[in-house]
Amino acid sequence: METTIRINNLTKIFGKVVALDHVNLVIEPGTFLTLLGPSGCGKTTLLRCVAGLEDPDDGEIYIDNTLIFSHAKGISVPPGKRELGLVFQNYALWPHMKVDKNITFALEIQKMPKAEMDKRVKEALQEVQMEGYEDRYPREMSGGQQQRIALARMLAYRPKVFLMDEPLSNLDARLRMDMRSEIKRLHHISSATTIYVTHDQVEALTMSTNIAILKEGVIQQFDTPDRVYHFPANLFVADFIGNPKVNLLEGEISGKNTVDLGGFKITVDTYNTTGKVVIGVRPEDIIVSTSPTLGAVEFSAYSVLPSGADSTIVARKGDIELTIRVMGISKIKMDEKIWLTFDPSTLNLFDKDDGNLITS
Amino acid sequence: MANLTHTQQPFSQQWHARFRRFIHWMTKPHVVLALIMLAVMFVMVIIPIYKLVETTVTWQLSDLGRVPDAEVGGFTLFHWIRMMTGIFGRIYTLTPLTHSMTVAVGTVVLALLIGGTLAWLVVRTDMPGRKLVNQLAVLPYIMPSWTLAQAWLVLFKNRTQGGAPGLFEYIVGQSPPDWLSYGPVPIIICCALHYYTFFFLFVSAALTSIDSNLEEAGELMGANRWRILRKITLPLVLPALLSGFIMTFSKVMGTFGGPNILGSPVKYYVVATMIRGSLAAGDKADAFVLAIVLILFAMVTISLNQRLVGTRRSYETIGGRGFVSQQSKLRNMKKIFFTVVIIFQLLVLFLPLGLLTYDTFLLRTGDYSFSNLTLQNWIGEPNQLYNDGEPGVLLNPRIYQTAWNSIKLALYTAFFTALLGVLLGYAIVKGRGTRLAKMVDQLAYIPYVIPGIAFGAVYIAMFARKLGPLPSLYGTFALLVVVSVAKHLPYSSRSGVSAMMQVGHELEEAAQVAGANVWQRFRRVIFPLTTSGFVSGFLLTFITTMRELSLIILLVTRDTQLLASLTMKYVEAGRDQMGNIVILILVAITVTGNAIIGRFSGGSLKKGLGM
Numbered sequence: 010m011e012t013t014i015r016i017n018n019l020t021k022i023f024g025k026v027v028a029l030d031h032v033n034l035v036i037e038p039g040t041f042l043t044l045l046g047p048s049g050c051g052k053t054t055l056l057r058c059v060a061g062l063e064d065p066d067d068g069e070i071y072i073d074n075t076l077i078f079s080h081a082k083g084i085s086v087p088p089g090k091r092e093l094g095l096v097f098q099n100y101a102l103w104p105h106m107k108v109d110k111n112i113t114f115a116l117e118i119q120k121m122p123k124a125e126m127d128k129r130v131k132e133a134l135q136e137v138q139m140e141g142y143e144d145r146y147p148r149e150m151s152g153g154q155q156q157r158i159a160l161a162r163m164l165a166y167r168p169k170v171f172l173m174d175e176p177l178s179n180l181d182a183r184l185r186m187d188m189r190s191e192i193k194r195l196h197h198i199s200s201a202t203t204i205y206v207t208h209d210q211v212e213a214l215t216m217s218t219n220i221a222i223l224k225e226g227v228i229q230q231f232d233t234p235d236r237v238y239h240f241p242a243n244l245f246v247a248d249f250i251g252n253p254k255v256n257l258l259e260g261e262i263s264g265k266n267t268v269d270l271g272g273f274k275i276t277v278d279t280y281n282t283t284g285k286v287v288i289g290v291r292p293e294d295i296i297v298s299t300s301p302t303l304g305a306v307e308f309s310a311y312s313v314l315p316s317g318a319d320s321t322i323v324a325r326k327g328d329i330e331l332t333i334r335v336m337g338i339s340k341i342k343m344d345e346k347i348w349l350t351f352d353p354s355t356l357n358l359f360d361k362d363d364g365n366l367i368t369s
Numbered sequence: 370m371a372n373l374t375h376t377q378q379p380f381s382q383q384w385h386a387r388f389r390r391f392i393h394w395m396t397k398p399h400v401v402l403a404l405i406m407l408a409v410m411f412v413m414v415i416i417p418i419y420k421l422v423e424t425t426v427t428w429q430l431s432d433l434g435r436v437p438d439a440e441v442g443g444f445t446l447f448h449w450i451r452m453m454t455g456i457f458g459r460i461y462t463l464t465p466l467t468h469s470m471t472v473a474v475g476t477v478v479l480a481l482l483i484g485g486t487l488a489w490l491v492v493r494t495d496m497p498g499r500k501l502v503n504q505l506a507v508l509p510y511i512m513p514s515w516t517l518a519q520a521w522l523v524l525f526k527n528r529t530q531g532g533a534p535g536l537f538e539y540i541v542g543q544s545p546p547d548w549l550s551y552g553p554v555p556i557i558i559c560c561a562l563h564y565y566t567f568f569f570l571f572v573s574a575a576l577t578s579i580d581s582n583l584e585e586a587g588e589l590m591g592a593n594r595w596r597i598l599r600k601i602t603l604p605l606v607l608p609a610l611l612s613g614f615i616m617t618f619s620k621v622m623g624t625f626g627g628p629n630i631l632g633s634p635v636k637y638y639v640v641a642t643m644i645r646g647s648l649a650a651g652d653k654a655d656a657f658v659l660a661i662v663l664i665l666f667a668m669v670t671i672s673l674n675q676r677l678v679g680t681r682r683s684y685e686t687i688g689g690r691g692f693v694s695q696q697s698k699l700r701n702m703k704k705i706f707f708t709v710v711i712i713f714q715l716l717v718l719f720l721p722l723g724l725l726t727y728d729t730f731l732l733r734t735g736d737y738s739f740s741n742l743t744l745q746n747w748i749g750e751p752n753q754l755y756n757d758g759e760p761g762v763l764l765n766p767r768i769y770q771t772a773w774n775s776i777k778l779a780l781y782t783a784f785f786t787a788l789l790g791v792l793l794g795y796a797i798v799k800g801r802g803t804r805l806a807k808m809v810d811q812l813a814y815i816p817y818v819i820p821g822i823a824f825g826a827v828y829i830a831m832f833a834r835k836l837g838p839l840p841s842l843y844g845t846f847a848l849l850v851v852v853s854v855a856k857h858l859p860y861s862s863r864s865g866v867s868a869m870m871q872v873g874h875e876l877e878e879a880a881q882v883a884g885a886n887v888w889q890r891f892r893r894v895i896f897p898l899t900t901s902g903f904v905s906g907f908l909l910t911f912i913t914t915m916r917e918l919s920l921i922i923l924l925v926t927r928d929t930q931l932l933a934s935l936t937m938k939y940v941e942a943g944r945d946q947m948g949n950i951v952i953l954i955l956v957a958i959t960v961t962g963n964a965i966i967g968r969f970s971g972g973s974l975k976k977g978l979g980m
Contacts, residue, residue, distance in 0.1 A: 024802075062878050064393070082382075083389025089884030101875035105897045114893070115883035166883065 011038035012073055012169045012202040014059065019068035021054050021226075028054040029065065030226040036219075039200040041193075043213040046223035047249070052206045053174055055223070059204060060095050060172055061088035072170065089118075093170040094163030098178055100155045102147040108134075108158050109143040115166040133161035136195065153184040160195065171196070171203040177212065189215055210250050214238060222246050238291075241357065244364040247289045253321055253332045256295075258288045259361065266353070272327045273306045278353045285361035292334035294355035297322065298348045299341065305348035310341050324349065398887045399799035403809050406789075406796050410812045412839065413855040417831035418664075418815075424830050425449060425657045432654070448654040461643060461655065462662060469639040469663075472556050472628065473621040479561035480617055481610065484568025487710065492576040494697045496706050503573075505714040510566035511963050512956050513916035513933060515626025517559040519940065519952060520721030522630060523728045525550045526735075530634045532943060533735020536724065540737075551635040559627050562717050564620060568613040575609030576602075611674050619667045623820020625919040626933075630940060641822040641919060648923060653829070660826035668818045722956065725949040734945060746946045762950040768935075772954060774846070775915055775932040782853040783910040786861045787903045789854065794865025795895065799874065813862035816855055821919030828852045829923055844926045852924060853914050861906060868902030869895075912962045916955060932958075 014036040021029040028051045036042050044052035057063040059070060061077070064085055070078040072093075077086040102111050109130050116126045134140050137157040147155055156176060163171060176192070177185045193216045196203050207213055213220050214234045221231045222245075230242035241247035247255045260270040266279045268288055275288065298305060308324035308331065315321075320339035324331045324347060331349070341347060358367040394400060425448050428439040432447065439445070452462050487506055491499045509517075526535030527550040538544050548554050579602065628639040638646065640663050647656035699706055732743040732755065745752070749761040762768050793813055800806030816824060828851070832842040842848035872895060880890045896903075918933040925934040932955045939948030 060878075060882055062881070079386075080390070081386055083386035083393065085390075085393050088878075088881045089886070093882065095879065095882045097875045097879060099873075099875060101873075101879040103876055103879070103894060103898075114880065114885070118884045118889060162879075162883075 013038055013071075014170065014202060014204070015069075015071040016055075016059070017069040017071075019055070019058060019065050019070065021051070021058060021063060021065045027226050029058070032068070032226070032228055034221060034228065034231060036202055036204065038202055039218075041196050041203045041205065041216060041218045043205045043207060043217040043220045044223060045207060045210060045213040045220055045249070048208060049225075050223040051226040052208075052223050054226075056095075056172055056174055056204055056206050059091075059170075060093060061086065061091050091170075092168050093172055094166065094168035095172040096156075096159050096163055096174065096176045098175040100147070100152075100159040100179075102155055102159055102162070104147050106146075107143065108139075108145050108147075108150075108161075111147070111158060112162050112165045114162075119166070129165045133165035136164055136198075137161045137191065153180055153188065156180065156188060157191075160192070164195070164199070169201065171199075171201050171205075173203065173205045175207055176205075178207070178209070185212075192216065211252065214250070222249060239357075240366065241289065242366050244287060244289070244359050247357065247359070251291060253292045253334060256288075256290045256292065256331045257359075258290070258329065258331075259285070260288060261285050268358070270329065272329055275306075275351055275356075276304070276353055277356050277358060280358055280367055282358070282360070282367050286367065287359040287361050287364075289357040289359060290331075290351060290355060292321070292332045294352060295331065295333045296350040296352070297333055297335055297341070298350065299345070301348050302350060305350045308347050308349050310343055310345045310347050313339055313341050313343055315339055322347070398890075399796050400805065402792050403796040403800055403805045406793055406809050407805075407812065409789075410809070410815075410858065413851065414812060414815050414858070416836070417827040418819075420830040420836070421657050421660060421827045425654050425661060427654070429654050431651045448658050452655055452658040461647070462659065465638045465640045465643040465659070466662065466666070468553070468628075468632070468637060469622055469641070469666075471553050472560065472639060473618050475553065475557035476560040476564060476621045477614055477617050479557060480565040481568050481613065483561060484565035484570075484613065485572050485610070487565070488569050488573035488576060490706060490710060492573045494699050494706070496699055496703055496710070498707050498711065502707075502710055502714065505711075505718065506569045507566050508718055509563050511912060511916075511959050512563075513626065513918065513936075513952065513959070514560065514563040514624060515630055515918065515936075516725070516952055516956060517562055517717075517721050518555070518627040518630040519936070519945070519949060520724045521555050521559055522550075522945070523724040523949070525555065533733070535735075536727075536737055539735065547635065551631055552637045553632075555631045556627050556637075559631065560621050560624065563627075564617045567616045568610070571609040571613040571616075572606055575606040579605050611677060615671050615674050618670055619818065619820055622663060622667055622670075623822045623824075623919050625822050625922050626937070629937065641820070644822055644826055645923060648826070648829070657826055657830060660823040663820050663823045664818070667820050667823075671818050722953070725952060729946050729950045729953065731946055734943075746950060756944060756947060759947070762947060762954075767930075768951070768954075771930045771932055771935050771951075772958075774929060775955070776958070778846070778849050778853065778931060779911045779914040781850045782857065782914040783907040785850065785854045786857040786910040787907040789858065790861035790865030790906050791868065791896070791899050791903060792865070793858075793862040794867075794869035794899075797862065797866050798869040799877075810862065810866075813858045815859075816857075817859035819856075821856065821917070822923065824856050825852065825920050825923035828855075843924075844929065846929050848924055849921055849929060849931070852920060853917065856917075856920050857910055857913070861910070864902060864906050865899075868899045871902075872898045908962060908965060912959050915959050915962065 014034070016032055016034040016036075019029050019032040020027070032055060044055055046052050054063060058065045058078070065078065065080060067080045068078075069076060069080070072091060075086075076082070076084055077091050078084060103114070106114065112130045112133055113126045116129060121129070130143065131140070134142065137160050139154065139157050139161060142150065142154070142158070147158070150158065156179075159176070173192070177188050180188060189212060205216065214237075217234055219231065220234055220237045222229045222237065224245055230237055230246045232240075232242075237246065238250055241250060241255075244257065248257065258270050260268040260275070262280070262283050263269040263274065266277050267274045268277055268286060270288070277288070301307070306326065308326045310322055311325040311330070312323040313320060314323070315338040317338070319337065320335050322333040322335065322339060322341060324333055333349070359365060360367055395404075426444055426446060428436075428441050428443050428445050428447070430441055432439045433441070436447065439447070451457050487502065490496050491503050491506070496502075522535065524536050525545045526533070527538060527544040527547065528534050529547055529550070534544065535550070623641055625641045625645065628637070629642050629645075632639060633642050640659055644656045644659045644663070647653075647659065727737070729746050730742045730744070731737065732741050732745055743749070745755055745761060747761045748763050749755065750764070751758050751760045759765060793809065797806050797810050800809075819827065828848060829843065832839070832848055835841045842851065876894055876898065877890055880894045885893065916933060918937065921931060922934055922937065925931055930938075932951055936948040936951045936955070939945070939951065
């Protein structure tokens with residue numbers, strides 16, 4: 010299944026709120042694209058526009074080379090004819106139908122022969138590891154099981170595109186972990202082009218091949234998880250992605266490759282810029298030492314929070330506060346003096362005025 | 370705001386695209402449905418009201434007798450001036466309006482006292498037998514509202530109006546005073562004993578939803594019981610009280626049965642009975658002026674109340690959530706309270722029915738001795754001495770015809786109301802936030818503020834003559850169905866909306882994405898999931914239609930006679946026993962229907978009242 014989705018200039022307005030503002034995206038075949046952003050950023054609206062459940066106020070959508078929506082041409086292919094599957098946040102299993110009927114609903118509409126339908130039900134249930142649940146009603150299953158059935162329902166009619174609207178947000182933490190790997194696996198096997206909506210940045214980072222981060226209807230960055238994490242396009246993305254959050258330090262370029270942060274100076278790569286900047290540094294990229302080393306800055310351990318696999322250290326110097334992540338259980342004591350080293354290659358510089366990443 | 374930049378394209382193509390977008394919008398099921406519903410309601414509500422107003426400002430044929438040079442069909446304010454000023458204004462409008470107000474206000478106050486007290490006892494005290502009281506409290510509402518009035522007459526009729534005396538006089542030997550036999554006092558009592566159900570349901574729902582922690586907080590701060598009631602409880606149940614007030618007031622303003630039975634014999638006319646009188650006298654336009662006055666009055670009251678409550682239709686917000694509810698201890702008064710309440714309830718329920726039943730066995734009216742008992746009224750062969758030679762009710766084919774009419778009307782009305790409910794619910798919920806859906810929602814609400822009798826009048830105005838493609842329906846059975854369905858619109862839309870809300874839009878969207886077309890979506894997803902709402906709506910409409918009188922009294926003819934209107938006919942002809950038999954048949958049917966509701970579905974009277 011090799012499907013490209015092209016979104017041109019898509020705009021959707023609800024009353025006075027611009028939910029989508031001239032969105033442009035090309036989703037290559039086999040992509041697992043996550044639409045990520047805080048609530049109200051337009052990510053679900055974008056998904057629903059692709060599904061055909063909302064009519065955008067401007068723009069075009071292509072699936073492969075078929076124009077499925079165009080405002081200018083007055084075209085809107087009905088959802089059922091777009092050959093896509095949608096998994097809803099609350100599963101949306103039809104409560105009055107048993108599992109098998111839920112799965113065969115779309116197949117019956119396609120007038121598929123009975124034998125083929127039975128085969129599809131079996132396969133689909135196998136794929137989500139829910140064999141033997143054909144005769145259950147949705148209410149007779151747990152939330153996690155219902156979500157698996159919702160996936161099976163989508164898989165059974167083999168849509169060209171998978172759409173998922175926060176499918177895991179109603180599950181508890183443990184189940185969410187399991188389902189993440191299941192969904193990633195399903196995508197790996199089928200390699201169907203997938204659009205996945207979530208507000209959970211961990212979900213986005215762990216599952217996607219690409220992430221589009223939205224804010225107020227505008228795409229902030231469309232990139233691989235790796236690039237989104239290490240080279241956030243702007244302060245919003247930097248701040249939204251990562252847990253613990255990125256450290257953002259305001260300063261001013263002083264000299265060729267130093268930034269004056271007020272209390273101390275920090276060496277950065279060479280940039281062609283001057284003036285006020287914000288330095289972004291991930292908590293795990295800061296190197297901690299309990300003794301002074303060359304070029305290290307002295308801080309004090311304000312709080313130390315070990316959590317098994319790693320520990321979080323909150324360090325202070327004057328009114329500058331940094332969050333640092335180190336592996337394992339840290340032996341550093343609270344109020345102990347520590348020395349921090351910054352690797353210039355891990356630092357991102359943002360323009361203080363427009364918040365955009367400064368590239369060297 | 371984003372700029373909607375369009376790619377440059379020829380003008381004709383732009384129009385083509387615009388047209389296609391319009392068609393796309395138009396063919397969305399909720400838009401189609403909303404447009405159809407708007408059209409339906411336009412015909413069922415807006416045009417009739419327009420015709421009603423138009424008739425009052427047009428010279429009528431019947432005016433030629435008074436104003437010989439009247440130009441029939443021409444514009445005039447004659448009817449308004451006549452009905453609003455001078456002696457006519459006083460007799461025809463002002464006095465009946467005062468009477469209507471008196472009755473309505475009296476009823477509201479009395480019903481509030483009874484309903485509110487019962488609600489408090491059931492929800493907030495440790496009185497024994499609260500479940501039983503709760504169940505009995507809704508029964509009076511199931512019976513036709515004028516059952517009590519008719520029973521009242523059996524008991525308290527005096528001979529001022531000639532004819533036979535009531536049971537009271539027969540036993541005591543003394544004629545009861547006029548104020549007790551006829552007029553506002555008995556009307557108010559009978560109406561209140563019927564309508565207290567509203568207050569009971571509203572207030573008990575409100576009391577249930579109040580977290581008694583709120584009251585306890587007040588108690589901890591040292592407020593006494595009375596202060597807590599006044600400062601905390603009362604403001605919290607105020608919306609419920611006002612909702613009960615709106616419902617009861619508008620119902621009583623338009624009620625016909627009770628005032629007709631207990632008021633008309635002593636010329637105590639209310640607006641409702643006056644409208645009928647004017648129509649019977651052939652003064653259509655005058656009757657319509659009164660109907661408009663009634664509608665305006667109801668509208669003003671309701672909007673005033675809504676202003677006071679602060680939110681429109683606040684009764685929708687009363688939830689039935691279970692909070693910590695502390696019960697007041699009645700201590701040694703427990704049993705006394707229970708006994709008083711139960712005796713009251715049983716009296717209200719069974720005394721009237723008993724009296725009516727006993728009355729139906731009397732050969733000569735007013736003679737309550739055992740020797741006068743007979744089955745003549747029930748199963749007697751035709752006898753010129755009794756009932757104008759009419760056979761006993763159970764042998765009378767016309768009665769069966771009438772009963773069948775009533776059942777048929779109730780079935781049709783129930784079906785169409787329930788169906789409209791689902792469709793309206795779909796159009797309103799799916800289109801939520803759009804102007805179209807809002808319009809549908811508001812239009813469906815209009816019949817709520819139009820009192821029953823005025824609504825009937827509206828329909829005479831509309832369907833007396835052929836109007837464009839709409840046939841003249843006057844005198845047809847179809848008209849009764851249309852008016853009943855129209856009057857139920859507010860209830861059906863509300864229950865439809867709540868049913869659709871429960872279905873949620875994802876379930877339909879899932880089917881949509883799976884490729885199901887509109888019809889498949891309705892047949893396989895929406896209808897199956899709204900069945901229980903449909904069924905309970907159906908049964909409840911069946912009952913309310915069965916016993917509806919005010920709405921249809923102006924519209925029935927000899928061929929479309931219904932049980933409810935037939936009782937009036939018998940009573941007005943002085944053949945009370947026959948009328949009472951018909952009432953008993955009616956009660957039997959509605960009570961059976963209600964029992965079926967309880968058995969059949971999760972539907973309850975509460976739901977039917979849109980709570």
